[in-house]
Amino acid sequence: MNGIHDMGGMHGFGPIPRETNEPVFHAAWERRMFAIVLAAFGARIFNVDEFRRAIERIPAADYLRSSYYERWMRALSALLQEKNIASAEEIEAALRLTASGGAAGSHEARQAARRPSAEQPASPAGAARPRAKRRIPVRFKIGERVIARNLNVEQHIRLPRYARGRRGVIRHDWGVFILPDKHAHGGDIELCHCYSVEFDGRELWGDEHPAGESVLIDLWEPYLKSATAKRGAASSSGQRRTTKRSVQNKRRVKS
C-alpha cells in the first residue's frame, strides 16, 4: 500500500522532537495499550503483519494527527472487529459504560490486588519458532546486483516506495522468513529468503545527492529482480539454487 506510513524521503515534518529524561510511557493508558496489543499477539488473535496493515489503513489525516499509541488503539479496534472478537457496537457500549464510571476503578483495584508473579519476561508475540532444516530455493547470492521491483499494490507490502526501481547489491542473506504480503491479510504462509540490500544514496536520491551514503533495506526475494538479467528473460545469475542453509522460520506463524 502506497500510504502515508511509507515516509522515507518525505520532507516537511520539521525538526526531530527530542525529550530529556523521557519516560517509557507518557500516560497510564499507553502502558495498558501496549500490553493489550502484546497480549493479543500472544493470544494469536492476529499476527504482526496484520497489525502493521491495520495501522497503515488508518486514514492518512488521522494517522498524522495521532500519537504512536493512538495508532495502536485504532488498529487494535479495527482488528478486533475484523476478527469478530468485538463488534463496533460492543466497543462503543463498553466505552459508554467506562465513561459513566461503570468500570471505573476496577482496573486500579485489579492492579493493586495483583502483583506480577511471573519472573520470566512476557513473551506474548510468540517467541522465535524452532529452526527447521529445510531446503528452500535461494535466488540471489551475496554481492549480486539487483533491482527493487516497482510494485504498487494496494495490499500490505514492506518494500518502501523510495527504493522501488532502484539498483542495489545483496549484502546479506538472512535466511527464510514469512512473506508479509499475504500474511498481513490473513492469507497463506509463504516462506522465502529475506536479504539485506544496499542502495547507494545517489541511486536512491539522485545524482546530486552527496557521495558516501548508503541505505541497507531488508527485502524479501519476491521484491527483487536481477539487475544483470536481460529484460523479460530469465538469467543465468537469476536461476534458482537450492541451499543447505537451515530454514529459519523466523516469523510468527499463526497456530
Add this chain to the structure above:
Amino acid sequence: MNGIHDMGGMHGFGPIPRETNEPVFHAAWERRMFAIVLAAFGARIFNVDEFRRAIERIPAADYLRSSYYERWMRALSALLQEKNIASAEEIEAALRLTASGGAAGSHEARQAARRPSAEQPASPAGAARPRAKRRIPVRFKIGERVIARNLNVEQHIRLPRYARGRRGVIRHDWGVFILPDKHAHGGDIELCHCYSVEFDGRELWGDEHPAGESVLIDLWEPYLKSATAKRGAASSSGQRRTTKRSVQNKRRVKS
C-alpha cells in the same frame, strides 16, 4: 519538495466524493477567499509558484484535514507575512476585531452598495504576457526517449515523485515557460522548454500493471535527461539545438 501534496499513486483516500448540483462555492467565505487570492496575484504580491509552494508547506496533517480553500487561506496568511504585507500579529489583531464585531457588517454593506461595474472579466492573475521572438535552446525533440530525473529537492519542484527515474517519450514541445523551481522562492526567472512526456503505465507502476494506459506529464527541460545518452556522457541526441520557435513567455512574470 517531497510533500503530501504529491499524491499521484497513493492509496487509501477512499471513494471519490461526488456531489449533485454542486455550487461553485460552498460558503460565502470561500467566495471571498478565492477573490482575495486572485486580487493578490493581480497586485503582484506573489506569483503562482510562490502560492503553490506556500500550499505545499502546510504541515501534512493540516494539509489533509483542511478543505481546498482552507489551504488557500493558510498559504495566503503565510505569504502575507513572508512578503511583509501583514505580520502575524496584525492578522491576529484583525481577527480579534472581526470576531468582536468590529468589522462585522461592513463587508455586507460594501457588497450591497457596490455592484460590479466592469463588464470585462476580472483578469487578476496577470493575463498572458505578449509572446516574444527569441531563440531559446531546445534539447529534446518530439519522439525522443527521456528519463525523468530523480530529483529530491526540499525546494519547490513540479516533477511528481511517481515519475522520477521513469522512462518516457517526448510527445509535445509546448515552448518556453518560466521554470517554477527558483521562481517559487522569489528567485530568478529561468526560461526553458516545457514538454509533454508520455510514460507507459507499466513503466510507472510496474510490470503487473494493466497494459493500454499511459500518463502524460508536463515537464520542464531540467527535469529530464536523455534515455539514449550513455551514463555521465553528453550524448549526440542530447546536444542543444537552437530553434526559431517563438518564445512563448507564457508564465506570469513578476513586474
Add this chain to the structure above:
Amino acid sequence: MSDHGHRDHNEPESGPALRVKAIESLLVEKGVVDAAALDAIVDHYENKVGPRIGARVVARAWVDPKFRRRLLKNAIPAIAELGIPSGPEGEYLTVVENTPEVHNLIVCTLCSCYPWPVLGLPPVWYKSFAYRSRAVSDPRGVLREFGVELDPRVEIRVWDSSAELRYMALPMRPAGTEKLSEDELAALVTRDAMIGTAVVKYPPAAVARAHAQD
C-alpha cells in the same frame, strides 16, 4: 474522508469565515485589494464562466469538422472565434480528443489545476485527494466509480497538469444526434465528459428514464 470541500457550509461565522473576513478587511485597509474588484472576481467565476462554455466549444466541434481541426491544433484562437476569452488557468489550453480507440482523462496530482475559462472552477471531487491520487495509477477504477466502463481495448491517456498547460477532453458525439441543433448538442455535454470521467449520452439519462416510465 477529510478532504471534503465545504466543512463550513451553513456555519457562517466559523473559524475560516472570520479569518477570511479579517484578512479581507486588513488588505482593503492597506490598499492591497479593492473590495469592488473582489466582487467583480466573484461575479465572474460564479456567474459568467462554467462548463456551459466548454459545452458550446464541444458542440461546435461536433458540427464543424474544420473548427474541430483548428481546435485540436491550437485551442486558444479556436475558442476565440466563438467569442470565448482566455484567462487565468487557461492561457495555454489544449483540447484532447476522445475516440473509439483512445480515452483521455484530465487530472492535476500536485494541486488542482483546471481549465477555468472553459469549465469554470473545478468541482470538489476533482480537488479531492481520492481523485488526485488514483487518476494516474488506476484510471479504469476511477472511471468505473463514475459509472464508465470502457472496452478493455480502449487506450487510456491521463493528462497530469503539472505545468501551465490546461486540458479539456473533447468527448465523442453520441449516435442518434444527427438532427439535433448545435444548442441541443451543447445541452447534452456535461462537465464530467469534458474532464474525461463521463461519456456523453443520448438521450440523456433523465430523458431515457422518463421515456421508460411512459
Add this chain to the structure above:
Amino acid sequence: MSDHGHRDHNEPESGPALRVKAIESLLVEKGVVDAAALDAIVDHYENKVGPRIGARVVARAWVDPKFRRRLLKNAIPAIAELGIPSGPEGEYLTVVENTPEVHNLIVCTLCSCYPWPVLGLPPVWYKSFAYRSRAVSDPRGVLREFGVELDPRVEIRVWDSSAELRYMALPMRPAGTEKLSEDELAALVTRDAMIGTAVVKYPPAAVARAHAQD
C-alpha cells in the same frame, strides 16, 4: 508538529484513556486477555528492559575482542552469554560496528521497528515522522541535528528495518577509557549511541562541564 508522543499526558480521562480502558474491560470480560498478564508485560517493558542492557553488551565488546567478534557475527548467542534473553522485536538481532571509516544509523521508515530486548521501547523521536522520513535521505542533516558532526570522509550506512531483522549500533570506544572497568564503560554508553545518533564521549559531557567549572 502533530507527531507528538504524549498528547494525553496529565489528562487521565481523555479520549484514548477511556477507550483503552473500555477495550481492556471488554477483552478481560471475554477472556481474551488476562489483567495479570498485562501487568507483567508492563512491568517487563517499563522496569526490566532498556538501554542499560545494550550498554552492557557494548562494554563487554569493548573489553573482550573475542566476544566482540562473536557479537558482530551472530548477536543472539553472544548476548545470551551475558544472560540476556531474546524476545519480541529482537529475535533476529544484528549488531553493526561503527568505525573511523563507517558510521551506522538505525531507522524504520515504515513503522518504528526497534530492538526491544537490548534497548527497551523506542523514544518518541525515533517514532517521529521527522526522523522516519529524513534518516534515509538526509542522515548527515539528522546527525547534525543531534549534535554529531562527522568527518565528511566517514561513510554513512543507514539500516532501514523493513523486515524482522533488528539492528543495534556498536559505538566506538572513546579514547582515554583504557583504565575504566566494564561497568564504568557501560555507564558511558547512551541509548542514542546504540541507534547511531550519538557518539560515546569521555569524559561524559556532564562531567566535562563540572570539571570546566572547577
